[in-house]
Structures are given as structure tokens and as C-alpha cells.
Amino acid sequence: MEQRLVELQQEALEGIKKATDLKELNDIRVSYLGKKGPITEVLKGMGKLSAEERPKMGALANEVRDVIAQAIEEKQSILEEEAVAKKLASETIDVTLPGRQVKTGNHHPLTRIIEEIEDLFIGMGYTIAEGPEVESDYYNFEALNLPKGHPARDMQDSFYITEELLLRTHTSPMQARTMEKQNGKGPVKIICPGKVYRRDNDDATHSHQFMQIEGLVVDENIQMSDLKGTLDVFAKKMFGEDREIRLRPSFFPFTEPSVEMDISCKICSGKGCNVCKGTGWIEVLGAGMVHPNVLEMAGYDSKKYTGFAFGIGSERIAMLKYGIDDIRHYYTNDVRFLKQFSIHE
Template sequence: MKERLEELRDEVLQVLEQVNDPQQLNDVRVKYLGKKGALTEVLRGMGSLSAEERPVIGQVANDVRSAIEAVIEAKQQQFQQQETERRLQQETIDVTLPGRRLPAGAVHPLSKVQQEIEDVFIGMGYSIAEGPEVETDYYNFEALNLPKDHPARDMQDSFYITEDILMRTHTSPVQVRTMKAMNGKTPVKIICPGRVYRRDDDDATHSFQFNQIEGLVIGKNIRMSDLKGTLLQFVQELFGKQTQIRLRPSFFPFTEPSAEVDVTCVQCGGHGCRMCKQSGWLEILGCGMVHPRVLEMGGYDPNEVSGFAFGLGVERIALLKYGIDDIRAFYTNDLRFLSQFARM
């Protein structure tokens, strides 16, 4: 058996000299050293040896295995070195080449406009309040002087989940929640940004989901002139010092008196163009003095305090600010459109 082991060693070493790639090397290792390999087959005959011969043959077998494994390991290192050198030749990097410029991302135009609006009001001393998008009928309507079956609810067709739960149609519920949390304390000076949902037409100027920012101020001797001054400062910060506003009487159940606010056309400066339909004015938001009934339901005495509120659509402001004529452009994720705002 000793002679057979030595012959096997010489045979394997001779075969290994002819191996030229890693796959052949692995095949040789399995053929001779594997569980069903030639060396294993020889060693199975050790059971027929005497007790004196077994240690001797065992030592010879270990020496044979070690000799074969040493050559295999040397071959593996040789092949690895060759592969490393090959890859270094093929994957050489010319460090003198100019780098590849990666496209830079940018803030979405709607997010950008919302941040600008928030910055203006924060600079005027307002704080930001937020609330749930899934609201109760009470906070969304009843606490805002819109009881059930009130005809004004038709102005805000809603997505109802149950008879009492719906997707909020405006961020005004946040105002009510804030008033209740204040427990009658003043002053209150907040803006409420967030997504709102209405069953509206899907066209160039409407969407079933859009972003809104509403504002609320409550305190002693708050007047309509305070509201007008606040809105004038806001539009001039956003559109430029030359911008003017006008208030037109309107109706909102939660304010009295109520008004629609127009700004001088950002396109023509008030001279008249296609964008403003030759009127020189563009509608921008709604506002009014907080209705006494809303103050009462919020925990305030309308004989002691007063307040004003306003609400605007972020998409409408963005359309005016950037001269865009289709609200759907904000939601199609067209990089040709969105990339324009990376430079603004």
C-alpha cells in the first residue's frame, strides 16, 4: 500500500504540472482528494492492515495528501495572481480623464413654493400647525359652522369613508383643533399647510387632491384692516413690491364678512393680458373675519376676542408664480418639466 500511495503522489504531481486553469485544478482536486477520490479509495484498504502497519501507512498517507495540497495551493495562488494582473490590464483607469457629472436633484416646484409661503408667514410671527388628513365630519364641517344638510357643503364634494369619517376638504379643521387646544388663550397666530381632497374636476385648473395653506389669527381687537395689511405684505413678499391686492365680497360659512382676494396680474402688471383675461387681476385666495359661531365652538368668547382667517391653494400660487397654465404638469413627473426648476 505504501508503494501505491507513493505512485499516486507522483501521478498527481505530474498531472498538476499540466494544469492551466482554475477549473482543471478543481477537477484534479476532486478526482484525487475528494470523498470518492483515488486517495480515499486507497485508504479504505487500511482496514486489512495489521496494527503495526497502520501508523506507518497513515503517516505516509498524510505526507502524500500534504504534498498534493501544497502543489494545489501554489497553483491556486498562481492563477489568482494571473487573474489580478489580467484585470489590472483590462480595467485600467485613466485618472486624467474628466469626471462624469452626476445629474443633481432639485426641490419639487410645489414644495419650493410651499416653503417660500411658509417662510413669509414665519417671518411675520406665525407658527405652523398640522393635523390629520382623515378627519371627522365634526371638525371638517360642523365646528366650522357647516351643520349637516347645510347647502354650502355642496361647494366641497367630499370623499367619505363612513358617514362620519372623510378625507379632509380643507385644512380648516387644524384651526379648530388648535383653538380647542389653546383653551381660550390668546394670541393665536398659525398657518396650516397640508394636502386636502375634494371630488373635483380633473382639468387644467382642478385636481381631486391639492395642497392648501390656511391661516388663523385670534386676539384682542383684530380687525379687517389687519387682515388686508397681512395679505398685502404676503403677496408683495411673494410676487414683488409692485403687487397690489383688492378684496371682493364673497361668502364662506366660517367667516363673516368674507372676501375673495385678487392680485395685480403677475404677467402684465395689471395692464391686461390673456392670462388675466384683460382684467389686470388674478384671483388668489379667500379670507374673512372668523365667524362668531366658529369662535364659540373653538372655546372663545366672540364678545371678548376676534380674528381673521384665510386660505390659499399652493398649486394656484405656483401656477401664477411660474406662469404655468396646467396644474396637471405638477403631477406627471416629467423630468423635462421639473428640471427647469432646478435652476430657479
């Protein structure tokens, strides 16, 4: 009997080893371990055994069952893994084929510049003021120390609608408008982005419509050194920490003193090239200390308050930053142009 059990075990293990699929394995399970299987059959003959031998044989039979069952289990997991692998292999795809496009647009380069500048100044405690694009002669000129007949009005040839109304020639009217709202009390810290208009024929460097960003700070003890420091932060954040700024005296009727800000040329590192016309410096914006007449007209005591203002040309900043060579691109809106500004450095 013992002999038979050992033989059965051997037979079964060989069968399991040879099995190639789960069905075959299951057949083996049923035939060896089932109720009608050969082991059960062998055990039926136990009655003939002595009382001492009986438990010994029983234990052996159980051992044989366990060995077979374990072998089946092991084989089964191997076969299952193989089956899964086979299935997955059949599901292989070409991972190099293009993915399903997620189509996105992006903002206009001018918006990009404006929002970047807005965020920079918001970080320094400024709010964003916005005003009308059609302005009164008063806010566009008179409140900015440009009375009627002032020769400096020629600097900004304008589109008039009536004698008293025109398309604003700069974002500076927001200086007066904002200050008036404050009833003569500081502090004022604003940035005013917006469209402005001048009588220019459109060409590579001129546009009858363009965008400006005005900045204004009015408080007690505002100094020209504060303007210089603020513009330095602006220049370094917009163009790189390695840039230097230089202030040159200039003239705007609404500031005194007035300055132009230049930044050092990145292309030639100040040695002189085509972009900076050999000077090593690139003109970026106009600025100055708010003219006392402008403060007074807007209800501020110019003995107590001082301020600075600056005007940034968005087109110019984008041109310098991205090397755009024609101002008309901004308004033609060629998608091939717009698309290029989807990348964020």
C-alpha cells in the first residue's frame, strides 16, 4: 500500500510537470485528489491494515495529497502568469504614434508683458487702475501741465473727436483721475495699463494704436532715488539681473525733473552694436518726479507730497525681450506669431 502511494505521488508530479495549460492541470487535480481518485481508492483498503499501521498509512496518504496539491498550486500560478503575459503581449501598441492633441491657445504677447509687469508691481504694493480710452482734453493734457497752445502738445499728435474730446495719447490721464479720487491724501501706488492712440502712419516702428503702462507713486518724502531704485527692480526683473540702468535727463511737461531710462545692451554687453546703435544703451521708458502743478491740480499739497511717475511702452518691452522686429505683428495677429508666445520660460 505504501508502495502504491509513493508511485501515485510520482505519477502525479510528473503529470503536473508536463501540464501546459490550466485545464490540463485541473484534470490532474480532479483525477488524483477527487473523491473517486486513486488515493481515495488506496485508502479504502485501510481496513485491512493493523491498528498500528492504520494511522501511519493515513498520515502518509495525507502527506501525498498535500505534496500533490502544493505542486498543482505552484504550477497553477506559473501557468496563470504565462497566460497573462501572453495576453498582454498581444495587446502591445506603438508608443511612438502621436498622442491625442490637447489644443490650447495662449495670451497675446502684449497681454503677457502687461500681466507680468502688473504682477511685478502688485508684489511691490501697487494696485491696477484703468481708465477711459476716449479722454477729455482736460485729463489728457491740461491736468498734466499741458495747457492749450503748449508747444509740447506737438510731441503727441492726437486724434480729436471734438475740441474737448480725444483718444488718449498716453495712460497719464489716470494720474490725475486717480489722485482726484484720493481727495489730496496719500499714498497712491498704481499701475495703469491700456491702449493709447497717436496720429502716426503704421510702419515697422510706428503704430497709431499701442499699449502703455503708467506707474504713479505719490506720498510724503518720495524721492528721485526711489524712482531710480524702482526702475532698477523693474529692469532687472524684466530683462535679467545682469542688466544695469542709466537715467538721462529729458523733458515731459508733467514731470520735473524728467528722465529717460536706458538699460545696458545685452547683445553687446555695453560694447556697442546695431541694436543699441553703438551706444551700449537701449532706451526703454520715460519717467520723472511728478510736476508740482500736476499735484496741485489734482488736489495735493505739493509742499507736503512728492511723487514719481513712469510710462512704459508695452510693445517696446516685448520687442526688446523677444526680439520682435515689426510693431505691426502685434495687431496683425498672425496665428504663427501668436503661437510662439505659449512657451513660458
